[in-house]
Amino acid sequence: MKKLPMPILLRSLSQLLFFLAFIVLFLRTDYQGQDELFGAVNLIFRIDPLVALAATLATRTFIALLLPALFVLLASLLLGRWFCGWVCPMGTLLDWSHPLLGRHNKPLPPALPRLRYLLLLLILVGALFGLPLVGFFDPFAILVRGLSMAVYPAFALAVEGLFTITYQHGPGWLNALSEPLYQALRASVLPFQQKVFTLALAAAAMLLTLFLLELIQRRFFCRNLCPLGALLGLAARCAPWRIANAQKTCSACGHCSTLCRTGAINEQSQVNPERCVLCLDCLSRCPQQNFRFGHLQNPPTPIAEGLSRRAFVGTALTGITVPFLFAIRPFKKQPNPKLIRPPGALAEAEFLGRCVRCGECMQVCIGNAIHPAFTEAGIEGLFTPRVIPRIGYCEYLCTLCGQVCPTGAIKRLPVEEKKTVVIGRAYIDRNRCLPFAQGVPCLVCEEHCPTPQKAIQYREATVLNNRGQTMTVKQPYVIGDRCIGCGICENKCPLPGRSAILVTSAGESRREVSQWQDGYG
Amino acid sequence: MDRRRFLQQAAIWSFSVPLVAHWPFSLPFSIDSVHAASEDTLRVKVGISKGKDYARLVRQSVGLVGGMSAFVKPGMNVVIKPNIAFDRSPEQAANTHPLVVRALAEMALEAGAAQVRIFDRTCNEPRRCYINSGIQPAIEAMANSKVRCEHIDNRKFVDTTIPQGRVLKRWEIYRDALEADCYINVPVAKHHGLARLTLGLKNSMGVLGGNRGRLHQRLDQNLADLATVIRPQLTVIDATRMLLRNGPSGGRLQDVRIENTVLASADPVAADACATLLFGRDPDQVGSTVAAAAMGLGTLQLNRIQRIEG
Numbered sequence: 001m002k003k004l005p006m007p008i009l010l011r012s013l014s015q016l017l018f019f020l021a022f023i024v025l026f027l028r029t030d031y032q033g034q035d036e037l038f039g040a041v042n043l044i045f046r047i048d049p050l051v052a053l054a055a056t057l058a059t060r061t062f063i064a065l066l067l068p069a070l071f072v073l074l075a076s077l078l079l080g081r082w083f084c085g086w087v088c089p090m091g092t093l094l095d096w097s098h099p100l101l102g103r104h105n106k107p108l109p110p111a112l113p114r115l116r117y118l119l120l121l122l123i124l125v126g127a128l129f130g131l132p133l134v135g136f137f138d139p140f141a142i143l144v145r146g147l148s149m150a151v152y153p154a155f156a157l158a159v160e161g162l163f164t165i166t167y168q169h170g171p172g173w174l175n176a177l178s179e180p181l182y183q184a185l186r187a188s189v190l191p192f193q194q195k196v197f198t199l200a201l202a203a204a205a206m207l208l209t210l211f212l213l214e215l216i217q218r219r220f221f222c223r224n225l226c227p228l229g230a231l232l233g234l235a236a237r238c239a240p241w242r243i244a245n246a247q248k249t250c251s252a253c254g255h256c257s258t259l260c261r262t263g264a265i266n267e268q269s270q271v272n273p274e275r276c277v278l279c280l281d282c283l284s285r286c287p288q289q290n291f292r293f294g295h296l297q298n299p300p301t302p303i304a305e306g307l308s309r310r311a312f313v314g315t316a317l318t319g320i321t322v323p324f325l326f327a328i329r330p331f332k333k334q335p336n337p338k339l340i341r342p343p344g345a346l347a348e349a350e351f352l353g354r355c356v357r358c359g360e361c362m363q364v365c366i367g368n369a370i371h372p373a374f375t376e377a378g379i380e381g382l383f384t385p386r387v388i389p390r391i392g393y394c395e396y397l398c399t400l401c402g403q404v405c406p407t408g409a410i411k412r413l414p415v416e417e418k419k420t421v422v423i424g425r426a427y428i429d430r431n432r433c434l435p436f437a438q439g440v441p442c443l444v445c446e447e448h449c450p451t452p453q454k455a456i457q458y459r460e461a462t463v464l465n466n467r468g469q470t471m472t473v474k475q476p477y478v479i480g481d482r483c484i485g486c487g488i489c490e491n492k493c494p495l496p497g498r499s500a501i502l503v504t505s506a507g508e509s510r511r512e513v514s515q516w517q518d519g520y521g
Numbered sequence: 522m523d524r525r526r527f528l529q530q531a532a533i534w535s536f537s538v539p540l541v542a543h544w545p546f547s548l549p550f551s552i553d554s555v556h557a558a559s560e561d562t563l564r565v566k567v568g569i570s571k572g573k574d575y576a577r578l579v580r581q582s583v584g585l586v587g588g589m590s591a592f593v594k595p596g597m598n599v600v601i602k603p604n605i606a607f608d609r610s611p612e613q614a615a616n617t618h619p620l621v622v623r624a625l626a627e628m629a630l631e632a633g634a635a636q637v638r639i640f641d642r643t644c645n646e647p648r649r650c651y652i653n654s655g656i657q658p659a660i661e662a663m664a665n666s667k668v669r670c671e672h673i674d675n676r677k678f679v680d681t682t683i684p685q686g687r688v689l690k691r692w693e694i695y696r697d698a699l700e701a702d703c704y705i706n707v708p709v710a711k712h713h714g715l716a717r718l719t720l721g722l723k724n725s726m727g728v729l730g731g732n733r734g735r736l737h738q739r740l741d742q743n744l745a746d747l748a749t750v751i752r753p754q755l756t757v758i759d760a761t762r763m764l765l766r767n768g769p770s771g772g773r774l775q776d777v778r779i780e781n782t783v784l785a786s787a788d789p790v791a792a793d794a795c796a797t798l799l800f801g802r803d804p805d806q807v808g809s810t811v812a813a814a815a816m817g818l819g820t821l822q823l824n825r826i827q828r829i830e831g
Contacts, residue, residue, distance in 0.1 A: 033648065163676075192647075395649065398646070398649070440738050441738060453773065454770075492734055
């Protein structure tokens, strides 16, 4: 193996360390044995200036949670897009995938990289006018969503499957080896419980797309699409520390411009700081050692990469007008009853503005209750968190989702307050509920109801069962004022298929509209 | 065989066989019934102790029914099955008290147990239940590698046929519970909407896999059927605090009565019957106790139970 030059070694080491830190934080996004999580497991989103800017514009409030993002932005004002080359876990993964996917450099329209500025503009203008888009293009959102909803659960299933086979069918000597390994994996990298997610395939496909784009061009996403990279690139315009070519001795061999992973070096060997991620390849690989990193007293005029006036105005107008089209759909007036938001979620408009669709809440949810929404909240609500009680219920004393939400779209709730937050209310489907429909005892819903004074009560009734026998059974009913919509009843209902007790978002605390204002009439 | 021996044997057998036959529904080859009937007394012992030192209560109650060494022999694999079903604190009385579980683990070790396993398939999130019930911290504080408070491992559920079951013919049962040399059932005595009370027989549901809610449709008989395959050698009922309303999950201290009582018995039915009395109810008001007694799994009639109070 050839020896790596020192600058590249340092950069690779930094990428590795930050990636490991990212994975450790990801794995620690889980119940840790106490009500409160230890450590900022959502740090990756809190240092994201794009998320910070979009959420701030959308809510027009200062979000203290996102303060760390300012440091990344300030650092980029000094050093340019170092974050993309040295820290970003998405960029690291794309770099690592490069040897697997092979070298491709297809000729592409030279205007393509401007797409990222269009996206950035659309995201920011959209955020201001009520069209939340940041979650669909932010690299960390795509990465964490893909990991938490698809890659990690699938990985867990594969490992569990393997050790189930060795445990149930393997000989003793094999188990003597495999069981300690399995327990060690359980204690370190495997999730406590196997999870499932409604949009697992969509999240996986989106993440996979980023890797497939590498087949067209190296760091295709970072060059052409990444709105975060675009934002940091804007900051890089005035960065005094940067890489530059000592033009005098350059023979314009063109080696650097084909080498550069982000296409930041042009034919004349000029470095575009808006694209340069400071990977330092050119520093080490230039045959004449012409590149230097350092403080430039008089930065040369940057290679202009702005948008045309027409593109700027067009994109801004799109960002301004589309939100009004979105606002005239019925569920903006009357919420979808199936859209149950996690406890502590803000009122819908503000919630959508803040939510990054990052999947942190879904990763941390110990009940596997929170799932990515499909169209329940409109297409702009794709991947936003939604509680599906039949798959998983909201644990009565758990407050983890509010603790990991990086933007405060889900409020952090003290346990005492969480107990009183209503996310929906249950109702009984008497056509299916056994004591009503068949005269058969059941009452599993009442057994599990967690409110100290049970929201599900029962009364004895004498009914005819399916065989015409007279039976005295206990029939459940819901006391609406006590019900908080946690959904454990719907989850534990022993009927096959659809539950006989169902939760809808009716009565949720976060809706400010009082009941007398409800409806269209 | 000499004449005296012959007469002795003849007397014993002619005395005991009709007794065995007299037991309702006992099967002709049921060794347990024969064994029970040939004991020196017909009366089943239930040890009951009252006091505020829960560890001492457990020792006293078990001592009254023969002591731990009567149940745990050196080298045995012991399973202690408390109720850890809910994410509740000890004073909320939804789970077995950690001190009761810990005392039993210590006693099992003193009796020479090779290994003590403690587990329950919870209703709420398992880690929260194990920790907030106080049971996992109490066991971990023992710092003894022979005692383990383990989470349920889904690979260990075994599809088990229940040959004597009247309505429940097969179910998935936890392997460790079936294979234990000594299985100690440690329920907490509390209110339950459907079953009225949940005691020892209901606590056995914590070793079942699958969709347990389905068992509610014929709960009493299902629990009795289950008791034919899950047979605790010792039942210790924690009535130190009793949840009287809003059970089995509870959550309000107003619904909890401090009873400071622990019961112990080798007879699972008799233990439940005596615990029922603490709630001011007759033993035959709890359906599972009645159904299990009807299958000959233990003694329900109070006049056949010797309640030893200590």
